[in-house]
Amino acid sequence: MGKIVKPKFGENITTIGTNIASLFFVWDTLRRYFPHQLKITIEQLLFKAIQRLPFFKKCSDKILGLFSPYAQIRFREIEEYRYNYAYKAIKTYLGAKVNSEVKSLKGNQVKESTPLDFKRDDDKIEEEFEGVKIWWELLKFADGKKMCRLTFHRSDWSVVTGSYLRYVVEEGKSIEARKKKVRLCMNNPSLNWKISMKNLWTSIEFEHPATFETMAMDPKKKDEILSDLLAFRDGKEYYNKIGKAWKRGYLLYGPPGTGKSTLIAAMANLLNYSIFDLELTSVENNWELKRLLIATASKSIIVIEDIDCSLDLTGERKGKDASNSEIKGEKKKDNAVTLSGLLNFIDGIWSACGQERILVFTTNHVGKLDEALIRRGRMDMHIELSYCTFNAFKILAKNYLNLDSHILFGKIESLLEETKITPADVAENLMVKDRESEVDGALKGLIRALEQMKLSQKAKADEQQKENISQI
Structure with missing residues (x-):
């Protein structure tokens, strides 16, 4: 009976390497006759098949990386529990690439008076930039997560990671700015929050017609407010120069019916900023308040209406009142929003986590508010809205x-x-x-x-x- 001779480990490596090299040689010959996107799909299937070989299970990524001529960059919608604005800009850019060659489109009309808006509705997009071929895939997984995946040849690394991606993100943001609709947002109760930061606020399109032209206000005061708002909007370099967070506070006070809410609407329409209407009574504690602040967008107006009625924010903790509350069976929350927490919300370290934000307080009784809450520097401009002139x-x-x-x-x-x-x-x-x-x-x-x-x-x-x- 003949003796079975097992091949040596080195011979196995040599044989496998030769077979893989032969396989890629054949593929390199055939790939010239396939469309680019089909070539990538076939290559991915080829690599997956090789990864199933027992020898490659542990080190397949490193070895296959030596053979694959392509690289990939992934842009996830949520990255490290925070919303990825690069994903949003890229998706906007890709969706706007509409021409006669696109086979799948989706149309939308948000209002009866507005024209139809068309966007691409395909998951795979191919384009060319400065002679470089680039392929995009829009992926949505079973758990609801979304991602844009970019594939390109390794030899084009510097172009793709440099000028191309910079162009895509900037163009996407520009398209967003042109099509941006002012939205009205309200904070959800924390019981409804999930891991995603997007669940902290609910929003609808803001359609209030108020403008500064239609505001019933003294013309001199109106011009003063208008000039201040425009200076803030165009003040990015100034705020950077003085080393101050790009934000501004406005205190609107006066009797009911004098136009405080209308002024906020006019501000939003003038600047094209969305409104975040913060209901303090639904916020459990200072930690939740910070999370809500982080989840607001730049170029926004954060509004706390009737702040004197929202919480006890006078800064005076009167023992007599507290005792009376306890006698009546009213127990104050141990971990509630405090004046200190709100002050940090306005101009503490966390208030600088975003740019180009306006904070507006409204009240019918300015005398009830703590001086620390409305001092200059926190509420930069005090605007009295009084009776009709x-x-x-x-x-x-x-x-x-x-x-x-x-x-x-x-x-x-x-x-x-x-x-x-x-x-x-x-x-x-x-x-x-x-x-x-x-x-x-x-x-x-x-x-x-x-x-x-x-x-x-x-x-x-x-x-x-x-x-x-x-x-x-």
Whole structure:
């Protein structure tokens, strides 16, 4: 019986190497006749087949890397628990590459009045940049994760990782800026949060028509606010020069109905910034507040409306009040949002985690707020929105009645000087169904409302005066 001679380990390596070399030689000959994307697909299948060989299970990546002429770069949507803005820019860039040669498109019309918007709907995209062939794949996995995968020849490494990717990201951001829609975002309760930072906020398209042109406000104050906003928007180099985070705070205060929310809408439409409406009462603690801040986008307006009603942020922790609460069975949370946490949110270290942000507080009672919360440097600009002036009325008359002047304007001007009425109340009186026949009626109705309000306010003032005298 003949003796079986086992081949030596070195001979095995030589044989396997020769076979692989022969296989790649044949493939290199045939690949000239295949389209580029098909060549990559076949090569990937070839490499996967080789990886199944027992010899390559442990060291397949290193060995196959010696044979593969291609390299890959992956851009995941979520990278290290944070949203990858490069992924967003790349996906926007690839989706916008629409021409007659594209076989699969998807159309969208967000409003009836807007034209159709077309985007590519294919998962594999091939393009050429400065003579370099590049292939993209848009991948979505079973667990919901998304990724853009770039494949290119190793010899083109410097071009792809240098000028090409820089061009793609910048072009994608430019397309996003041109097509950007202002959005209104609200924070979700922390019970709904998942690992993805995208679940902290819910958003809808913001469609408020307010502009600075239609704002019923004193023209001088309006110009001051407008100039400040534009200087902030164009101030990137200035903020870098002075070493300060690119953010600004605005405190809007005044009676209800004086236009605080409308001003915020006009700011968003002017700057094309999205609004993040932060509801403090749904935030459990300072840690959650920081997470919400990190998840806001740059070029945004973070709004806390009626901040005096949101939480106890006066800075004064009165023992008597706390005792009364305990007697009534009202226990204060041990781990709640605090004044210190909100101050860090405004201008602490974490507030510099994003750029080009505006923070807006609104209140009807500015005297209730702690001085540390609204000092200059935190709330850089204090804007009082008060009762309707004649200049503000003329803007409302133009908006609602298309009037620049009228014989009744003189009477209205004198009444406005003696009466406290909000722009919202004036607007309510100017709203008419038929502008042609009811203009005079609307103005006369406003005059009647002003006269009644004048009498009512005078009666209250006289009563208050009598009460003050009786207390002396």
